Amino acid sequence: MAVGNIYAVILAGGSGSRLWPLSRELHPKQLMKIEDNYTLFQSAFIRLVNCIDDKNILSITNIKLESQVKNQLKEMQEKFCRKSTYRIITEPECKNTAPAIALAIKYIEKLQQDKNIKEDAIIVAVPSDNLITDNEKYCKAVSEGIKLAQEGYIVAFGVRPDRADVGLGYIRAKNNRKIRTIAPDALKVESFIEKPDFETAQEFVDSDKYFWNSGMYAFKASVMMAELKKYERSIYDIIKDAEISSQTPTIPYQEFKEMPDISIDYAVMESTKKLAMIPLECEWKDVGSWEAVYEISELDDNGNYIMGNVVDLDSKDSLVYSTSKLITTIGLKDIAVVETEDAILVCDRNRSQDVKKIVSHLKEREDSTQYNHKTVYRPWGYYTVLNEGCGFLTKCIYVNPGAKLSIQLHHHRNEHWVVLEGKAYILKGEEFFELNKGESVDIDVEEKHSIQNPYDEPLKILEIQQGDILDENDIVRFEDIYGRV
Amino acid sequence: MAVGNIYAVILAGGSGSRLWPLSRELHPKQLMKIEDNYTLFQSAFIRLVNCIDDKNILSITNIKLESQVKNQLKEMQEKFCRKSTYRIITEPECKNTAPAIALAIKYIEKLQQDKNIKEDAIIVAVPSDNLITDNEKYCKAVSEGIKLAQEGYIVAFGVRPDRADVGLGYIRAKNNRKIRTIAPDALKVESFIEKPDFETAQEFVDSDKYFWNSGMYAFKASVMMAELKKYERSIYDIIKDAEISSQTPTIPYQEFKEMPDISIDYAVMESTKKLAMIPLECEWKDVGSWEAVYEISELDDNGNYIMGNVVDLDSKDSLVYSTSKLITTIGLKDIAVVETEDAILVCDRNRSQDVKKIVSHLKEREDSTQYNHKTVYRPWGYYTVLNEGCGFLTKCIYVNPGAKLSIQLHHHRNEHWVVLEGKAYILKGEEFFELNKGESVDIDVEEKHSIQNPYDEPLKILEIQQGDILDENDIVRFEDIYGRV
Numbered sequence: 001m002a003v004g005n006i007y008a009v010i011l012a013g014g015s016g017s018r019l020w021p022l023s024r025e026l027h028p029k030q031l032m033k034i035e036d037n038y039t040l041f042q043s044a045f046i047r048l049v050n051c052i053d054d055k056n057i058l059s060i061t062n063i064k065l066e067s068q069v070k071n072q073l074k075e076m077q078e079k080f081c082r083k084s085t086y087r088i089i090t091e092p093e094c095k096n097t098a099p100a101i102a103l104a105i106k107y108i109e110k111l112q113q114d115k116n117i118k119e120d121a122i123i124v125a126v127p128s129d130n131l132i133t134d135n136e137k138y139c140k141a142v143s144e145g146i147k148l149a150q151e152g153y154i155v156a157f158g159v160r161p162d163r164a165d166v167g168l169g170y171i172r173a174k175n176n177r178k179i180r181t182i183a184p185d186a187l188k189v190e191s192f193i194e195k196p197d198f199e200t201a202q203e204f205v206d207s208d209k210y211f212w213n214s215g216m217y218a219f220k221a222s223v224m225m226a227e228l229k230k231y232e233r234s235i236y237d238i239i240k241d242a243e244i245s246s247q248t249p250t251i252p253y254q255e256f257k258e259m260p261d262i263s264i265d266y267a268v269m270e271s272t273k274k275l276a277m278i279p280l281e282c283e284w285k286d287v288g289s290w291e292a293v294y295e296i297s298e299l300d301d302n303g304n305y306i307m308g309n310v311v312d313l314d315s316k317d318s319l320v321y322s323t324s325k326l327i328t329t330i331g332l333k334d335i336a337v338v339e340t341e342d343a344i345l346v347c348d349r350n351r352s353q354d355v356k357k358i359v360s361h362l363k364e365r366e367d368s369t370q371y372n373h374k375t376v377y378r379p380w381g382y383y384t385v386l387n388e389g390c391g392f393l394t395k396c397i398y399v400n401p402g403a404k405l406s407i408q409l410h411h412h413r414n415e416h417w418v419v420l421e422g423k424a425y426i427l428k429g430e431e432f433f434e435l436n437k438g439e440s441v442d443i444d445v446e447e448k449h450s451i452q453n454p455y456d457e458p459l460k461i462l463e464i465q466q467g468d469i470l471d472e473n474d475i476v477r478f479e480d481i482y483g484r485v
Numbered sequence: 486m487a488v489g490n491i492y493a494v495i496l497a498g499g500s501g502s503r504l505w506p507l508s509r510e511l512h513p514k515q516l517m518k519i520e521d522n523y524t525l526f527q528s529a530f531i532r533l534v535n536c537i538d539d540k541n542i543l544s545i546t547n548i549k550l551e552s553q554v555k556n557q558l559k560e561m562q563e564k565f566c567r568k569s570t571y572r573i574i575t576e577p578e579c580k581n582t583a584p585a586i587a588l589a590i591k592y593i594e595k596l597q598q599d600k601n602i603k604e605d606a607i608i609v610a611v612p613s614d615n616l617i618t619d620n621e622k623y624c625k626a627v628s629e630g631i632k633l634a635q636e637g638y639i640v641a642f643g644v645r646p647d648r649a650d651v652g653l654g655y656i657r658a659k660n661n662r663k664i665r666t667i668a669p670d671a672l673k674v675e676s677f678i679e680k681p682d683f684e685t686a687q688e689f690v691d692s693d694k695y696f697w698n699s700g701m702y703a704f705k706a707s708v709m710m711a712e713l714k715k716y717e718r719s720i721y722d723i724i725k726d727a728e729i730s731s732q733t734p735t736i737p738y739q740e741f742k743e744m745p746d747i748s749i750d751y752a753v754m755e756s757t758k759k760l761a762m763i764p765l766e767c768e769w770k771d772v773g774s775w776e777a778v779y780e781i782s783e784l785d786d787n788g789n790y791i792m793g794n795v796v797d798l799d800s801k802d803s804l805v806y807s808t809s810k811l812i813t814t815i816g817l818k819d820i821a822v823v824e825t826e827d828a829i830l831v832c833d834r835n836r837s838q839d840v841k842k843i844v845s846h847l848k849e850r851e852d853s854t855q856y857n858h859k860t861v862y863r864p865w866g867y868y869t870v871l872n873e874g875c876g877f878l879t880k881c882i883y884v885n886p887g888a889k890l891s892i893q894l895h896h897h898r899n900e901h902w903v904v905l906e907g908k909a910y911i912l913k914g915e916e917f918f919e920l921n922k923g924e925s926v927d928i929d930v931e932e933k934h935s936i937q938n939p940y941d942e943p944l945k946i947l948e949i950q951q952g953d954i955l956d957e958n959d960i961v962r963f964e965d966i967y968g969r970v
Contacts, residue, residue: 328843331833348816358813387871
């Protein structure tokens with residue numbers, strides 16, 4: 001097997017709703033730093049660099065997360081790769097893993113075609129939200145998986161459970177000589193089990209036949225396509241005919257939209273006869289819920305995990321996580337408290353799987369706190385909404401060195417800018433000028449304007465918006481270096 | 486007894502620390518609206534207007550709360566009184582009830598002297614933080630209390646307990662013919678009991694000899710002074726010699742500072758032999774803790790009291806109180822969650838008395854969240870701190886019609902103002918001008934400035950402060966219509 005035919009795909013489009021309110025649809029957990037200097041997504045990338053040619057490591061994410069993923073990847077590739085050739089496949093909207101994997105396969109087939117390679121690609125698809133230590137054992141498992149995949153198996157990676165976790169899927173496995181001949185540690189998969197209830201999970205842990213499903217898979221492109229054809233025809237039919245360019249790796253919105261919102265486990269793994277499993281012998285942690293965060297955290301003498309500005313009196317076995325405000329707690333037991341700038345969760349720790357229900361409910365009532373943080377990432381940097389009051393809104397705008405906001409105007413609001421840090425190059429009407437720290441400028445309704453940071457230092461501007469309608473949609477763009485016109 | 490010699494004193498200087506984070510030293514619970522259109526302090530005033538000549542209803546509070554008390558009183562007197570002659574006695578700092586009552590007596594004696602009245606004053610001292618319904622029964626009890634006080638008794642008002650509340654003091658009472666002859670409902674007091682533990686409190690409730698101490702008292706000025714002389718000599722000695730003007734009813738800081746920080750219960754009631762008790766037969770509720778708020782609130786089918794922007798899943802017997810941010814709760818039982826703009830409390834409901842400990846702790850570490858809300862009241866209106874970041878601070882400033890901020894300058898910060906609502910009359914350097922809605926102005930470091938609202942509409946200004954030191958103490962005042970220069 002030529003190394004050039006082995007690909008990795010990092011699945012980075014998830015919304016991580018069970019870690020709400022810290023994780024949001026527009027800034028999900030895989031893009032956050034959790035007990036490390038790197039984000040979970042970045043760590044997934046670093047792990048793969050050790051076992052797969054970095055030119056062949058792709059990421060797939062949805063369009064709303066694309067610029068964040070790109071920025072995070074850029075950092076990693078500058079540090080860990082010979083060349084900066086990151087490739088991000090873009091889903092036109094947030095869907096489940098089956099459409100994502102199908103799209104990735106199609107794109108990889110396209111790459112192979114362009115290179116005039118007839119040989120089938122082997123793909124290792126990995127989640128971007130696990131904590132894994134011991135890269136050596138990880139790479140060993142990946143390389144065993146690739147061997148099995150080469151033989152036509154769809155390879156799952158199982159983790160030996162050490163507790164009855166109801167937030168994970170389970171794999172029932174058994175010995176099989178034929179499989180073991182190819183990869184000595186591998187097992188035959190008897191069945192895939194969706195998240196079980198606590199009693200069932202406990203039985204699984206007590207038996208030695210069950211593994212946690214890590215969500216990592218290795219397979220031959222053609223094999224997975226054949227299984228999709230067999231078990232999830234609607235995805236197969238759309239992806240088979242899709243036109244994918246190797247320059248802009250995405251699929252038209254209408255086509256993607258028609259695919260079912262289904263996981264690869266449900267679409268293929270629960271039905272296929274081609275499954276084998278490699279045990280992942282390294283430490284593996286799913287950061288799937290606040291309970292999981294609690295489980296993986298270092299606790300104090302009272303069994304608490306306390307983070308941020310917290311004053312506690314006599315609490316036990318609780319998680320208290322503050323990102324901004326003071327939290328005080330008295331006499332709690334088995335409670336998780338998570339505070340962010342605009343939303344607070346207080347939850348029985350054992351019920352932390354139900355955070356998902358809360359997020360669904362917020363989605364139904366169109367509450368933006370399920371979707372967005374106060375901080376929103378843009379190609380040129382990011383902004384944080386500081387306040388929304390009657391008739392005004394304040395934002396802190398961070399413009400990266402070299403970046404430029406689009407030339408724009410608003411029909412319904414005026415804007416005042418005060419430079420807090422750095423120096424800005426401003427367009428107001430037809431006039432260009434510098435604005436230094438401490439200086440301010442007023443932009444009228446209907447007046448063309450732009451902020452640019454052609455300097456080396458980061459630029460921080462306080463914006464005050466005033467008007468009857470204060471909405472991100474009230475924007476007319478004339479010129480945009482990021483193609484958003 | 487001439488009606489003119491009967492006074493009421495509303496004790497309005499408390500800090501209500503057990504209702505933190507809603508109640509703060511600078512905006513305590515008695516100045517908040519709790520299940521009513523009026524604040525607890527205002528309700529106390531309205532109750533007294535029905536039984537005591539409104540000219541003789543005084544309030545005593547500490548200097549930091551004076552302008553808020555004045556504003557609340559003004560509203561009430563415009564509605565309920567013939568003349569607006571409110572009188573506020575000011576404590577130079579926040580102390581307990583014994584110094585407050587001593588100061589009030591001294592001031593009332595001064596008023597009597599000025600009017601050349603030899604007769605002894607009768608004083609009804611009432612807390613400002615209870616919920617009491619049935620004014621008729623209240624007034625009946627007050628008038629019985631006045632009769633007994635006239636005979637030389639110090640009269641407490643007791644409430645028949647309906648549960649074992651560990652946040653209240655108790656009075657043990659028994660029948661006594663002599664007392665009953667003067668006031669038919671009155672009882673002799675056997676002893677005063679400080680807040681008991683739960684078991685003791687339960688015994689008290691099961692017996693019929695015990696009453697809650699309402700904190701209301703009636704007494705003859707000379708009798709209370711004599712008892713202070715006997716049992717709390719240090720207060721007596723200071724107050725006896727204090728020079729009090731009837732124009733500015735206060736006492737010099739140094740003299741007040743030397744008084745012990747002690748309650749009237751501890752200083753006098755637990756020792757005096759002159760006690761009698763009138764049962765307060767109306768509904769009486771102490772809003773002393775979050776548990777008490779829970780007890781007095783109307784609960785939903787799950788036994789929850791939920792207020793503000795809250796999404797709950799399966800919680801029971803809990804209090805969830807949001808003033809600004811979204812709170813989501815899952816599976817809580819007997820928990821109190823209280824959210825304010827800058828601090829959050831999550832507490833076992835049965836531990837809500839311990840909130841006091843948290844506040845003490847915050848005081849020790851000089852955390853301003855025990856002291857101040859983000860909103861700070863000033864004689865000219867109020868401001869809310871919106872954000873504090875590195876090097877900048879934003880405030881929303883509300884200026885009452887007719888009000889004017891002092892002429893001032895800052896050594897360490899510049900300021901930008903944007904008018905959000907209304908119209909401002911601005912002084913910048915030597916120049917005066919109008920600033921309309923949507924207009925802005927920059928004030929430089931060391932530049933004299935002032936905001937004035939000579940118009941009929943309220944004025945709302947967004948202020949952005951920038952500088953190395955952003956501190957309320959960086960202010961040089963030149964002229965101030967509220968005497969703060």
